[in-house]
Amino acid sequence: MPSTPTTSAAPAATRTKTAEHIELVDRHSARNYAPLPVVIARGEGSWVHDVDGARYLDMLSAYSALNFGHRHPRITEVFVRQAQTLTLTSRAFHNDRFGPFCRLITETFGQDLVLPMNTGAEAVETALKTARKWGYHVKGVARDTAEIIVCGDNFHGRTISIVSFSPDSFNQEDFGPVTPGFRSVPYGDAAALAAAITDRTVAFLVEPIQGEGGINVPPPGYLARCRDICRERNVLFMADEIQTGLGRTGRRLCCDHENVIPDVLILGKALGGGMMPVSAVLARREVLGVFQPGDHGSTFGGNPLACAVATAALETLRDERLAERADRLGTAFMAQLRQIRSPHIREVRGRGLLIGVELHPEAGGGKPWCKALMKEGILCKETSEHVIRIAPPLTIEESDLDWAAERFERVLARATPTG
């Protein structure tokens, strides 16, 4: 893996291929994203190259889907081999990669059963369906009255039902009518959860650290207290670890920091090894066992290519001890960031290699600073306007983090993003 970068973004005038590609996108694609003006053509490890030959350190990792970096050799080999053997059967038949994957993922996370899907939002939807059916068949809640408690500033995906309980910033008024049956409590406040639970409550859905919401780390003990409250009141504790899971925060799961085993565990992003969408819901038999044939499914869910890649991803996480690596590198890198003298930084927070640099409102938002970092050869993206999210691959070299720390310091010490 390269560790002494030489190039960064070339001046705009010479970035002709970049301009051509962006023009195509502007002309032919829906504008549901506002990407940085970089067109990536190749990736290896923590580094990517753009179409005009500039090189960048990827410090976003596709929102934690690239925990293993770009084209991790072991996962790539499995992906290519499986692609040449068997890719898709549908669940109308069994395939020989499904069983071994199910055994590995359930044993890894201490759960009885798994239900595989593709994207994160689908896995969240699966968890919501699980909670409702469990509520009606096991808890004994009256039909069509189940309530699920969620947190303010949450992010769980983009489907109609999920945006129905997402923060207002998701413009849900444009996508109504909303799905009923959700109630929101402030994040980080266990007493608010306890007060919101009623006889109709079937589940509490929570991110152990809020990623999109601004790398919000809850107070110590919050997850364990919420788990205890849920247990006392017979409510499912559902952890959305799509972004925080698989080593990102310095533990295999972020819930491991407080020795919490969720009743329903939701995984996605890095489970696909940076190759393809793979998500999963895991739970005890009593919970996920509520599904009968025909209740739920997905054409691509559990396909052999996905199972092979996810198996390789879980093995790589274990064999390369990437959670421990994220813990060590993240702690050191956060300390480096905290030493930066900058009038713009309000707070540096996070866990492992999931780090947020919150800027003062006067700094003008994270976006222009991310553009300035891009010109220095670092790719990252703001979240919730004032927070620069830093989430490099867990395989990143220590020397690359040192290189990045210098550039963060150089950029954030300026009076304005452009100098």
Ligand SMILES: *Cc1c(COP(=O)(O)O)cnc(C)c1O
């Ligand atoms: C990214 C994310 C999702 C949605 O995953 P998609 O694959 O984009 O559907 C859900 N929850 C959390 C916490 C996420 O970070």
